[in-house]
Amino acid sequence: MAQRNATRGARAQPLAGVAEDQQVHPFDHDLRAEVRRELAGFLQTKRNEAAQIDPQFVAAVDSLSDFVLGPGKRLRPTFAWWGWRGAGGSPDDPQARAVLRAVSSLELIQACALVHDDLIDHSTTRRGAPTMHVDFAAQHRAAGWLGAPERFGAATAILLGDIALAWADDMLRSSDLWPEQLGRAHVVWQAMRTEVLAGQYLDVITQASGDESPETALRIDRYKTAAYTVERPLHLGAAIAGADSALVHAYRRFGADIGVAFQLRDDLLGMFGDPRVTGKPAGDDLREGKRTLLLAYGLRAADEKRQTGAADLLRGAIGNPQVDENTVTEVRELLIELGAVAEVERRITTLTSSALRSLRAAELAEPAGARLAELAAQATRRVR
């Protein structure tokens, strides 16, 4: 049953099959907009507090708000919401608004992660717009201020990221969850924050050490993406609902598998995707030296097949900021020829199947099962 829904959901437009039903609650029907509304309300409260401190700080809060309230998939709140729904939570429950607010706070952790990550990676573009540190450096330059614009941009990005991280917590606490719901949520919240920061740290270390093993790439995907994007958000929703350990276990297996698959799809998009769609230049991960599973497979294949030229070209391109469009094209062709792309695609397929098996076994309350299967398909399907 869940499988049939899942298959149908995966082929349908987002939220299709739901929009036809007049009875669908707005929280289910227009979740992204509802999450954005909760964030806007919370950030307005913080803006009022900032106004008690200093007008220049208000301007900083406005920059952060623009970033948080801009376009976004709201993936983490979405998984957390459907995790709660699948564990029996109902949008008609008097606590539903509190749950919505609680899961929306995940977007503030994400804001910190993105702002700090972009600074760490020296990324200049996100969602087609300048990254936070680049934007603030430009403001500094335009104002003709003292000191180096880049240092100013870095300083403000560090502090705005810190503010987002602190406020994520404030928003969770102010969500009006009952104390026992909040207590259960916090256990997951704490694990998740540590895992994503550990994943980011391992990512930085691995880029520096040049570790080429697929196992390391997968471990980073596990913590930096899967735990943080799918597994723990689902777990958070389940914890708020007071779900039993069998459901939590199923969610976590589903989340770990689909989360890694999602990262592998993202890695492929980073190398082969259309910059107009991804919002960032193709080959950025390559120049930045990200140790993706795709590159790990490519390097291993080149070594095993003793294709020294191919291996040298790959190793010379990874982490080389000077890599031009032609080299990116060569790397793309090599990754296809070496079978790395096909191997990653197979892995995505395997992980997705395994994830959907875990989901079916969980026999979730509908429509959560169908919706999670649909999200899994959306997050991992080919887009080329």
Next chain:
Amino acid sequence: MAQRNATRGARAQPLAGVAEDQQVHPFDHDLRAEVRRELAGFLQTKRNEAAQIDPQFVAAVDSLSDFVLGPGKRLRPTFAWWGWRGAGGSPDDPQARAVLRAVSSLELIQACALVHDDLIDHSTTRRGAPTMHVDFAAQHRAAGWLGAPERFGAATAILLGDIALAWADDMLRSSDLWPEQLGRAHVVWQAMRTEVLAGQYLDVITQASGDESPETALRIDRYKTAAYTVERPLHLGAAIAGADSALVHAYRRFGADIGVAFQLRDDLLGMFGDPRVTGKPAGDDLREGKRTLLLAYGLRAADEKRQTGAADLLRGAIGNPQVDENTVTEVRELLIELGAVAEVERRITTLTSSALRSLRAAELAEPAGARLAELAAQATRRVR
């Protein structure tokens, strides 16, 4: 009564008058060591969790632990502890250990603030040792890793600061405070985190814009130092104890005054202090372009007295990384001649008197009144 104790306390050696008393509870008697012990226990738990993730992450946790457990005045936990004691909290209370753990978590916020601030300021030395980003850059260089060591140092410092900020929260929550104590504590905790980050942000903006007004310098001192170091820690202790609003009000006035005085003393030390005592090169604040009240007074006096040469010398030195020892000496002499040093000293005296008046009016439970007066004196007294 409180006044007499305060005066005696201020003149006595640290903890003198207490050590002679056999009945003094270890929490009161050796607070710094007790705080360190709580931090060590908490960080060990986190280390065990990190070991489930990756050995390289364990190494990162160890670096953070070394930083947190190294020498430190533990000022914020100390003010929070005595804030609780002064509001009637007793070290013999069964909840005393939980309170100790809760106030110790302030040191993890401080770890984030220091690590991120040192990166923002490009400071190379703290407490006589390399700062976190410098240390990690050196490890990168020694290992002969890929990419620029400085970028690696910055990336790890950003992430370790984030981890400290997240874990501060985890430690507060795991402190075994009762839910109602935790609820009251959290209101203060949230305000404090926002205030310190706002203060740091204003500091960065002011360095960039070159705002020379004493009012701006004082506003930064108010949020970046006073609220965060004294006022809110005392308020936190009072909130845990369930103190009435009169006591909270007195604490906050005392904390705001003594906290600014403390920052002004620190500014003087930054310019005139012995690097062997302060642990950082003299004139660092000057080179970094910190807009201290000391410099604001100096510039205002130079302008008012139409000492163009003096004003030019000061403006040319502020934020100039090339400033040498001779120029630092010239700036020192100018700040004395212009009366800026005397004016800051007067301000410290006024603030300290006003703080002590607020404290006396509060009629705290002893020995908290005496101890807080002693801390006020220690934090603001001349050390040359």
